[in-house]
Amino acid sequence: MSAALATPREGxxxxxxxxxxxxxxxxxxxxxxxxxxxxxxARTHRFRVDRIPFADLDGWSFAPDTGNxxxxxxxxxxxxxxHVTHPEGPFPEWQQPIINQPEVGVLGIxxxxxxxxxxxxxQAKMEPGNPNLLQLSPTVQAxxxxxxxxxxxxxxxxxxxxxxxxxxxxxxxxxxxxxxxxFLRKANRNMLVEAVGEVPLEDNFCWLTLGQIGExxxxxxxxxxxxxxxxxxxxxxPATSALHxxxxxxxxxxxxxxxxxxxxxxxxxxxxxxxxRGAWSVERVPEExxxxxxxxxxxxxxxxxxxxxxPLIEPIGLGVTAFVTRSFGxxxxxxxxxxxxxxxxxxxxxxxxxxxxxxxxxxxxxAQRPPFLDLVLDAPKQRIRYEAVxxxxxxxxxxxxxxxxxxxxxxxxAPAVPxxxxxxxxxxxxxxxxxxxxxxxxxxxxxxxxxxxAAVTP
Amino acid sequence: MSAALATPREGxxxxxxxxxxxxxxxxxxxxxxxxxxxxxxARTHRFRVDRIPFADLDGWSFAPDTGNxxxxxxxxxxxxxxHVTHPEGPFPEWQQPIINQPEVGVLGIxxxxxxxxxxxxxQAKMEPGNPNLLQLSPTVQAxxxxxxxxxxxxxxxxxxxxxxxxxxxxxxxxxxxxxxxxFLRKANRNMLVEAVGEVPLEDNFCWLTLGQIGExxxxxxxxxxxxxxxxxxxxxxPATSALHxxxxxxxxxxxxxxxxxxxxxxxxxxxxxxxxRGAWSVERVPEExxxxxxxxxxxxxxxxxxxxxxPLIEPIGLGVTAFVTRSFGxxxxxxxxxxxxxxxxxxxxxxxxxxxxxxxxxxxxxAQRPPFLDLVLDAPKQRIRYEAVxxxxxxxxxxxxxxxxxxxxxxxxAPAVPxxxxxxxxxxxxxxxxxxxxxxxxxxxxxxxxxxxAAVTP
Numbered sequence: 001m002s003a004a005l006a007t008p009r010e011g012x013x014x015x016x017x018x019x020x021x022x023x024x025x026x027x028x029x030x031x032x033x034x035x036x037x038x039x040x041x042a043r044t045h046r047f048r049v050d051r052i053p054f055a056d057l058d059g060w061s062f063a064p065d066t067g068n069x070x071x072x073x074x075x076x077x078x079x080x081x082x083h084v085t086h087p088e089g090p091f092p093e094w095q096q097p098i099i100n101q102p103e104v105g106v107l108g109i110x111x112x113x114x115x116x117x118x119x120x121x122x123q124a125k126m127e128p129g130n131p132n133l134l135q136l137s138p139t140v141q142a143x144x145x146x147x148x149x150x151x152x153x154x155x156x157x158x159x160x161x162x163x164x165x166x167x168x169x170x171x172x173x174x175x176x177x178x179x180x181x182x183f184l185r186k187a188n189r190n191m192l193v194e195a196v197g198e199v200p201l202e203d204n205f206c207w208l209t210l211g212q213i214g215e216x217x218x219x220x221x222x223x224x225x226x227x228x229x230x231x232x233x234x235x236x237x238p239a240t241s242a243l244h245x246x247x248x249x250x251x252x253x254x255x256x257x258x259x260x261x262x263x264x265x266x267x268x269x270x271x272x273x274x275x276x277r278g279a280w281s282v283e284r285v286p287e288e289x290x291x292x293x294x295x296x297x298x299x300x301x302x303x304x305x306x307x308x309x310x311p312l313i314e315p316i317g318l319g320v321t322a323f324v325t326r327s328f329g330x331x332x333x334x335x336x337x338x339x340x341x342x343x344x345x346x347x348x349x350x351x352x353x354x355x356x357x358x359x360x361x362x363x364x365x366x367a368q369r370p371p372f373l374d375l376v377l378d379a380p381k382q383r384i385r386y387e388a389v390x391x392x393x394x395x396x397x398x399x400x401x402x403x404x405x406x407x408x409x410x411x412x413x414a415p416a417v418p419x420x421x422x423x424x425x426x427x428x429x430x431x432x433x434x435x436x437x438x439x440x441x442x443x444x445x446x447x448x449x450x451x452x453x454a455a456v457t458p
Numbered sequence: 459m460s461a462a463l464a465t466p467r468e469g470x471x472x473x474x475x476x477x478x479x480x481x482x483x484x485x486x487x488x489x490x491x492x493x494x495x496x497x498x499x500a501r502t503h504r505f506r507v508d509r510i511p512f513a514d515l516d517g518w519s520f521a522p523d524t525g526n527x528x529x530x531x532x533x534x535x536x537x538x539x540x541h542v543t544h545p546e547g548p549f550p551e552w553q554q555p556i557i558n559q560p561e562v563g564v565l566g567i568x569x570x571x572x573x574x575x576x577x578x579x580x581q582a583k584m585e586p587g588n589p590n591l592l593q594l595s596p597t598v599q600a601x602x603x604x605x606x607x608x609x610x611x612x613x614x615x616x617x618x619x620x621x622x623x624x625x626x627x628x629x630x631x632x633x634x635x636x637x638x639x640x641f642l643r644k645a646n647r648n649m650l651v652e653a654v655g656e657v658p659l660e661d662n663f664c665w666l667t668l669g670q671i672g673e674x675x676x677x678x679x680x681x682x683x684x685x686x687x688x689x690x691x692x693x694x695x696p697a698t699s700a701l702h703x704x705x706x707x708x709x710x711x712x713x714x715x716x717x718x719x720x721x722x723x724x725x726x727x728x729x730x731x732x733x734x735r736g737a738w739s740v741e742r743v744p745e746e747x748x749x750x751x752x753x754x755x756x757x758x759x760x761x762x763x764x765x766x767x768x769p770l771i772e773p774i775g776l777g778v779t780a781f782v783t784r785s786f787g788x789x790x791x792x793x794x795x796x797x798x799x800x801x802x803x804x805x806x807x808x809x810x811x812x813x814x815x816x817x818x819x820x821x822x823x824x825a826q827r828p829p830f831l832d833l834v835l836d837a838p839k840q841r842i843r844y845e846a847v848x849x850x851x852x853x854x855x856x857x858x859x860x861x862x863x864x865x866x867x868x869x870x871x872a873p874a875v876p877x878x879x880x881x882x883x884x885x886x887x888x889x890x891x892x893x894x895x896x897x898x899x900x901x902x903x904x905x906x907x908x909x910x911x912a913a914v915t916p
Contacts, residue, residue, distance in 0.1 A: 005699035005700055005701060005786065005787045005789065102719075102721050103719060104715070104716045104719075106716070144719070165709075167702065167706040167709060167710065168706075170705065170706065170709040172705075173708065173709035173712045173713070174708065174712055175712055175715055175716070189712060189716045241463035242463055243463060244625065247628065247630075247893075248625040248626075248628065250631065250632065250893060250894070251623075251625060251628040251631035252625065254631045254632055254633055254647060255631070257562070257633055258562045258564070258633070258647045261560075261561060261562075261602070263560050265724075266723075328463065329463045331463065345803060345804070346803070346895070435705075435708060436708070436894050437804070
């Protein structure tokens with residue numbers, strides 16, 4: 001039999017996406033019209049989010065036996081307890097609440113060429129946990145419950161492009177982890193899908209180029225986390241040389257995973273060591289730290305369901321999420337951290353150089369502070385290649401904001417041979433790793449999205 | 459700073475390994491001397507394995523609360539219960555015993571060039587579950603317990619080559635899953651490491667070329683599973699064209715993982731639905747099927763500990779593990795199955811076309827029989843490109859033997875557009891996927907090892 005065999009087209013795909021990165025204008029709205037468009041949408045659509053006591057949750061309750069916070073349908077998600085041991089880490093053993101949501105959701109962005117330039121279909125979407133409620137989101141952001149109609153609400157727009165997609169239309173399609181400190185083994189399907197033919201434009205959607213999205217990523221809280229993680233998966237980084245070959249990099253990750261004997265087991269939320277349940281929150285005692293579990297009531301007009309209540313996770317304090325960067329041989333590199341988290345399926349993933357809440361270390365001795373934190377916090381303005389405040393997923397996290405930074409350093413601050421657990425990688429290497437699951441964590445993917453869209457000053 | 463940047467060398471590595479594949483003789487023993495060498499070793503080293511009742515286990519017992527079979531040290535492994543739901547599968551819900559061994563072991567083969575040809579250092583090693591006790595094993599086969607000296611026994615030979623290995627010596631280094639039906643989320647580190655300088659040769663070791671190992675893989679029960687999985691990771695397949703691009707293949711795997719909503723939770727071994735504990739075994743009731751948990755006593759001279767007892771898993775019946783193969787556009791392809799298993803960390807991995815115990819389907823209606831099973835069982839001799847009986851890991855499985863086959867088919871038997879859950883892939887694509895964790899299951903890796911070493915008739 002003679003068959004048409006596939007030839008790789010990764011290189012040409014990158015060249016095509018780079019045309020979109022280079023496009024400051026597109027066939028949709030001008031970039032400076034996006035914020036007013038979002039504001040107008042917010043004015044005409046009523047959203048209201050109120051903090052409520054757990055007793056006012058509708059359909060949610062603490063299970064009598066375990067104290068886990070569960071929905072009466074058994075669907076959506078639950079808040080449970082996790083016991084973690086990690087003898088090699090700064091905290092050898094701890095317990096914490098964690099969200100258990102085993103089902104895989106879809107985060108999808110539809111892509112279409114206008115005048116030879118790929119455009120990305122972005123959605124103005126309200127999420128209760130967003131500090132400003134409304135942000136730019138992927139075309140489709142659907143839990144399995146969504147698309148199997150558990151809500152019994154309206155259909156998810158454009159979902160049909162992401163179901164049974166013909167393989168030649170797929171630009172990227174990969175399961176990616178979400179926050180390992182707050183989710184137990186959670187993964188979502190990140191998809192970039194090319195549309196052919198006419199695509200009807202719904203009124204809370206717009207087509208933007210990667211260059212436009214990059215410009216918007218320089219502003220606080222405009223592009224949501226779900227959009228950022230999908231954009232990280234766009235094959236938009238041309239191959240370069242690197243300090244370490246891919247084989248060396250993979251071997252280093254394998255070694256780090258083998259070195260850390262992190263073990264987890266699910267435990268009841270009731271009686272979790274170091275945590276206490278009040279009427280309004282489950283929080284850490286004796287002093288509040290890390291995060292609390294709380295609940296909100298939501299009223300919205302543009303959602304599948306117009307009114308609902310739900311639990312959320314609310315971090316304590318503003319985070320700092322930063323890559324330290326240096327050039328080696330003229331090629332920019334990022335200092336990746338092989339970071340262990342309790343909820344990650346696979347022990348650790350590559351994280352930014354710094355990922356923490358500085359408040360939690362306010363009183364810590366210098367030796368106890370996370371490596372490179374002070375370098376990032378004290379960086380003079382001219383060393384900062386990128387800075388913006390972004391929120392994490394507003395459907396699960398309440399006002400979970402972090403300063404995202406890319407900060408230049410030198411050999412004395414960040415040596416070419418970094419401490420154990422750290423390694424210099426290129427953006428192209430991260431971009432290659434995100435073709436596979438569980439190499440690059442969601443925070444690092446947010447910063448990779450900024451690199452993919454040229455939001456970062458060279 | 460000017461730095462030496464890495465350039466990829468995968469292509470040249472493959473060319474180098476192909477010299478080893480093409481070498482029917484090496485600097486070590488002739489291939490036909492290996493079996494007598496193993497036999498001589500077996501004659502001069504006393505091994506004895508006896509089936510014993512659980513009551514005779516030393517250091518192992520059923521925990522009073524859960525009934526889990528555990529070691530008093532809390533180390534090594536335990537046999538627990540697993541509850542699996544998989545609504546999309548032929549069995550939507552079941553319970554089963556499963557081995558929980560969270561620690562990562564090392565399976566490593568040392569590689570060294572003699573006269574420009576890479577040789578692989580293989581070990582004659584006894585494992586209690588091997589049907590013939592002694593097989594060719596990797597240079598190093600060590601649990602974390604081994605190398606942290608839990609046994610308080612002798613050192614593991616050559617282990618130093620696989621600890622803190624300089625990156626440029628690493629040929630392959632990846633965490634790979636083990637049997638998803640018998641192990642809960644088990645992974646081992648598979649390593650191929652290049653040695654430089656003189657390597658002292660211990661008396662139960664020998665250097666063999668890949669071509670010699672390929673010849674030995676044509677014989678039953680000579681090359682053990684641990685060696686096979688490591689050899690699968692050798693980058694020995696030159697790139698070819700393929701029916702589906704890598705991007706399409708990755709997207710298909712992502713889609714299959716999203717489609718199957720398999721969920722698992724650990725449950726006590728005591729009271730497992732459908733299983734009963736007797737004095738000698740934990741077995742399926744009302745009729746024995748799949749496997750039983752049993753125990754053995756072992757006496758050996760060449761092990762770190764000379765006498766011990768341990769539980770093992772004993773499958774019921776001889777398995778069949780087969781890839782169906784076809785050429786498309788002159789390029790051989792294998793029909794991979796996206797196979798869901800309860801213990802896999804990531805829902806499913808690519809498995810051989812057929813992987814089952816035919817006895818379990820003796821009385822099944824034709825529609826209930828696994829796809830392609832009869833094609834494989836009824837294949838005429840001239841269609842069989844490879845056939846040998848191999849055992850699974852003899853440290854955990856007792857006489858777990860399977861007929862490994864590669865069988866040629868045509869369009870009527872195995873169409874270019876196969877049923878859902880199946881996809882044609884090239885050996886080079888599998889060889890590329892095994893650079894990453896959890897794409898290719900251990901049974902498929904065994905057959906890939908046969909392809910990598912040219913044990914398969916073209």
